[in-house]
Amino acid sequence: MTTESGIEPEELIRISEDQIARFVVERFLPDVEWTELDRDYDLLTTGVIDSLGVLQIASWLAKQHGITLTGPELTAGNFRSVRTIRATAERPQAGGAA
Incomplete structure (x- = not known):
């Protein structure tokens, strides 16, 4: 069975919110346990990340998970939030799906 985009389900990128939370905490919130980070916590409004942080997360996704995000993404x-990062990374157009 293929998705609407024509990509087989097993080809879709899967990255866990736990993996993302660990990276965000390690890089941006070193005094917080990754398990304490609410998956819907607004990382932008609270100043945890800024535009440079977005680029750092995108670079990590590419290096560690083969997920390439382009300009529009x-x-x-x-x-x-952790949840929106995961949803973005799992989109077929994110480049990680072949």
Whole structure:
């Protein structure tokens, strides 16, 4: 069975919110346990990340998970929370799906 985009389900990128939370805490919130980070916590409004943080997360996704995000996907809204980062990374157009 293929998705609407024509990509087989097993080809879709899977990255866990736990993996993202660990990276965000390690890089931006070193005094917080990754398990304490609410997956919907607004990382932008609270100043945890800024535009440079967005680029750092995008770079990590590419290096560690083979997920390439392009210009249209590199909007702040796609990096607002752990949950939105995961959703962005799992989109077929994120480049990680072959």
